[in-house]
Amino acid sequence: MSSKFDSYQKRRLQSSYFSVVISIALVLFMVGILGLVLLKSTLVANRVKEKVAITLFLKDDVSSKNRNDLKASLQKEAFTKRIIYTSKEKAAKIYSKEIGEDFLMFLGKNPLKNGIDVYLKADFVTPEKMQELEERFQKNAFIADVSYDKPLINLLTKNIKRISFWLLVVSAFFGLVAMILINSSIRLSIYSKRFNIKTMQMVGATKGFIRRPFIWQSIKLGTLGALIALLGLAVIVYYVDKYAPSLELLKDYITLGYLVGGVLISAFLITWISTYFATQRFLNLQTDELYY
Structure with missing residues (x-):
C-alpha cells in the first residue's frame, strides 16, 4: 500500500x-x-536612417584636386557612412532619362552641378544634427548649396x-x-x-x-x-x-x-x-x- x-x-x-x-x-x-x-x-x-543622404552641390570653379580632397575629408568624418560622387554630366543623363527627353538640347548648356551624396550613420540622422551639418557645410568654400529632405527626416x-x-x-x-x-x-x-x-x-x-x-x-x-x-x-x-x-x-x-x-x-x-x-x-x- x-x-x-x-x-x-x-x-x-x-x-x-x-x-x-x-x-x-x-x-x-x-x-x-x-x-x-x-x-x-x-x-x-x-x-532606414542610413539610406538618408545630404547632397552637397559643388561650385563650378572647384578643381579636381580640391574636389578629391573634400571627398577624402568627408570620408574620414565620424558622421559619414559612405559617399557617392555624381558628376554634372552623369546627373544630366539621369535627369534626361527620368523626364524622357534630352533637356540639354533646349538649354544649350548643363545647368546642373557636381554633387556629393553623404550618407550618414544612423546616430546622426535627426533633425537637430542634420541642421548642424547643413550649417557647417554651407560655410565650406567649395560648396554652393546643401540639400536634404527635411520633412522626411522629421517624419522618420x-x-x-x-x-x-x-x-x-x-x-x-x-x-x-x-x-x-x-x-x-x-x-x-x-x-x-x-x-x-x-x-x-x-x-x-x-x-x-x-x-x-x-x-x-x-x-x-x-x-x-x-x-x-x-x-x-x-x-x-x-x-x-x-x-x-x-x-x-x-x-x-x-x-x-x-x-x-x-x-x-x-x-x-x-x-x-x-x-x-x-x-x-x-x-x-x-x-x-x-x-x-
Whole structure:
C-alpha cells in the first residue's frame, strides 16, 4: 500500500514539474520573440536612417584636386557612412532619362552641378544634427548649396520614436505577464509541499536550509524551460533568416547573444525570486493556516 502511495506521489510530483517547465518554456518563448523583435527593430530603423543622404552641390570653379580632397575629408568624418560622387554630366543623363527627353538640347548648356551624396550613420540622422551639418557645410568654400529632405527626416524620426515606445510598452507588459505566470506555476508547485516545509521547520531546520533545495530545484526547472524556449526560438530564427535574409539574423551574433543571455537570465531571476517568496510565505504561516 505504501509503495503504491509513493508511486502516486512520485507521478504527481513529476506532473507538477512537467507543468512548471512547460509554463516557463512557453512564457520565455513569447518573451524571446518580443525581445527579438525589439532588438531587430533597432537594426531595421538604423538601416532606414542610413539610406538618408545630404547632397552637397559643388561650385563650378572647384578643381579636381580640391574636389578629391573634400571627398577624402568627408570620408574620414565620424558622421559619414559612405559617399557617392555624381558628376554634372552623369546627373544630366539621369535627369534626361527620368523626364524622357534630352533637356540639354533646349538649354544649350548643363545647368546642373557636381554633387556629393553623404550618407550618414544612423546616430546622426535627426533633425537637430542634420541642421548642424547643413550649417557647417554651407560655410565650406567649395560648396554652393546643401540639400536634404527635411520633412522626411522629421517624419522618420517621429515614427521611429513612436514605434520604439510602443514596442517597449508591449515588451514590458508581456514581461510582467511572464513573471506572474511563472510565479503562479512555481507557487502551485511549492504549495503541494507546504506540509513538508512546515514539518522541517518544526524539527528545527532553519529557513535558509529549508529554502535552499526548493530554490535550486526551481532554477533547474527554469533552466530546462529556458533551453526548450531557446530551441523554439532557434527554429523561428532559422526560418525568418531563410525567408527574410536581409535581416541577417544568423550572422548577427550580438543580437543572438543578447537573446540567449536575456532568456537564461530571466529564467534564473524569475524562478529564484518566485521560489524565495513562495517558500517564505509558507514558512511564515501557522500550522492551522496551511489548510486554507
